Amino acid sequence: MSRARKGLAAFLVARPLIAILLAAVVVGVLLLFFTHRQRTPVTHRVEHVGLTDKQQMQLGSEEYAKTLREDRAQIVSSGTSYAQVQRVAKRIEAVARRDKPNFVWKVTLLRKNEANAYCLPGGKIVVYTGILPVTQTDAGLATVLGHEVAHATAEHVAERLERQNLTRIAIAIAAGGIAVTPSQYAHLVALLGVGGQAASLPFSRKQESEADHIGLIYMARAGFDPHQAVAFWKRMLRASKGKEPPEFASDHPSTARRVEQVEGWLPEAERARRQG
Numbered sequence: 025m026s027r028a029r030k031g032l033a034a035f036l037v038a039r040p041l042i043a044i045l046l047a048a049v050v051v052g053v054l055l056l057f058f059t060h061r062q063r064t065p066v067t068h069r070v071e072h073v074g075l076t077d078k079q080q081m082q083l084g085s086e087e088y089a090k091t092l093r094e095d096r097a098q099i100v101s102s103g104t105s106y107a108q109v110q111r112v113a114k115r116i117e118a119v120a121r122r123d124k125p126n127f128v129w130k131v132t133l134l135r136k137n138e139a140n141a142y143c144l145p146g147g148k149i150v151v152y153t154g155i156l157p158v159t160q161t162d163a164g165l166a167t168v169l170g171h172e173v174a175h176a177t178a179e180h181v182a183e184r185l186e187r188q189n190l191t192r193i194a195i196a197i198a199a200g201g202i203a204v205t206p207s208q209y210a211h212l213v214a215l216l217g218v219g220g221q222a223a224s225l226p227f228s229r230k231q232e233s234e235a236d237h238i239g240l241i242y243m244a245r246a247g248f249d250p251h252q253a254v255a256f257w258k259r260m261l262r263a264s265k266g267k268e269p270p271e272f273a274s275d276h277p278s279t280a281r282r283v284e285q286v287e288g289w290l291p292e293a294e295r296a297r298r299q300g
């Protein structure tokens with residue numbers, strides 16, 4: 025070690041706060057180099073993600089294929105519910121595509137009693153028939169799809185992976201590698217938000233609120249009446265009383281507060297609906 029370096033080391037040892045500050049700056053700079061900064065659509069929040077669009081699509085597509093294989097017997101491919109889900113998803117996807125032109129959007133309806141839906145990174149959507157009695161109308165369904173699709177366009181899973189230092193594992197899986205332990209894999213799948221509530225880890229409150237906000241603007245841009253979103257969340261509040269909440273109702277301060285927040289975004293949503 026040179027004298028200058030020794031001097032610097034002694035200086036830092038004597039001043040631990042400065043050393044910690046320097047380390048924080050170095051980590052921050054590294055974070056900027058190895059992840060990319062992106063802005064979420066609609067809310068324009070700066071976030072750090074380590075996965076590219078392509079890697080997110082690979083990750084999502086693999087998990088989607090696995091779900092469809094496992095639940096093959098539950099896939100609904102005709103009838104009025106099927107037609108409704110395809111019809112509404114097409115309109116929401118057209119709006120989401122403006123923010124994520126690379127993603128390949130696709131929706132599958134599964135015959136399951138649970139009131140749930142999710143969208144994997146990269147644009148693959150799964151809707152359970154159990155949500156349809158609560159969504160009731162096209163606008164109600166558009167509220168749910170808008171929310172789920174917003175998690176994908178805002179890259180919430182990639183952001184979570186980055187925060188938990190799992191980006192590299194996700195990249196290995198996306199590339200078809202198996203250099204992960206079963207517990208790492210299980211944790212990753214839980215982070216994807218796949219399947220029922222018990223299997224998936226909830227998004228953070230901030231991400232949930234953000235998905236509500238972006239989703240509301242999406243459904244309005246797609247031409248649906250944003251007031252119907254408020255009506256849907258109120259129905260959801262009644263339907264989920266005393267039950268384990270599904271993904272999109274999870275980890276919220278309270279659903280009543282959520283209704284209030286959504287009402288606050290209505291003027292912006294009305295403008296979005298007029299502008300298309």
Ligand SMILES: [Zn+2]
Pocket residue numbers: 171172175227232235271272273
């Ligand atoms: Zn959600």
